[in-house]
Amino acid sequence: MKTLLFALTLMIAGYAPAQDAAAYQQAMQQALTVLDSAETGEDYQAAANQFERIAQVATAEWLPAYYAAFCHLNRVSAGLEKEQIDPTLDQVEALLSQASDRGGDKSELQVLQGWTHQMRINVKPMQRGQKYSGLAREALGAAIEANPDNPRAHYMMGTNIFYTPKMFGGGAEKALPHFENAVAKAETFSQEDPFWPSWGGAPSAYFLKKCKEEIEG
Secondary structure (H helix, E strand, O other), X not given: OHHHHHHHHHHHHHHOOOOOHHXXXXXXXXXXXXXXXXXXXXXXXHHHHXXXXXXXXXXXXXXHHHHHHHHHXXXXXXXXXXXXXXXXXXXHHHHHHHHHHOXXXXXXXXXXXHHHHHHHOOOOHHHHHHXXXXXXXXXXXXXXXXXXXOXXXXXXXXXXXXXXXXXHOOOHHHHHHXXXXXXXXXXXXXXXXXXXXXXXXXXXXXXXXXXXXXXXX
């Protein structure tokens, strides 16, 4: 890992003046390889560090900041002390703002914004649940409106509804159509950019099955 980080730092430093496309592509591929093998919070932090280094150099690109935010969200999901959650999510929102300023895709960024709101609930579920669940649903609605074919938007909307109590309009039955959409759209979604986000297919299938089992009893 240290060797990879050192090589990445040298590569970016050497090509920084021209922001060479080949160097950017190689750096992104290396960082995505680290991300793909991440399992722990420390692994996701290592991947985030790489993406943040790329973002510092490739200032015309939005995806490095996007992926850095994605890594930090996975760190929170992997388990952080409560006092670390809000500062980490503040960092996520700063990265999403940076990605937006660089012309980032609205639908993809709103997906992570919705996820960020969901994660803030974990700090104080009783006090924050209603507020941040509503904010998450609003952000994910904007993600779907911006691109109805984005499977990640439907997946995250599904999780938001699934974990919302039935008395507040949530539950498996309400979430089921969103997971159905997510699974179907994941099979057909495509982008020319090889680094475009592609996550969400497997967990969508998992939740789709979970919803059906819960509904059938």
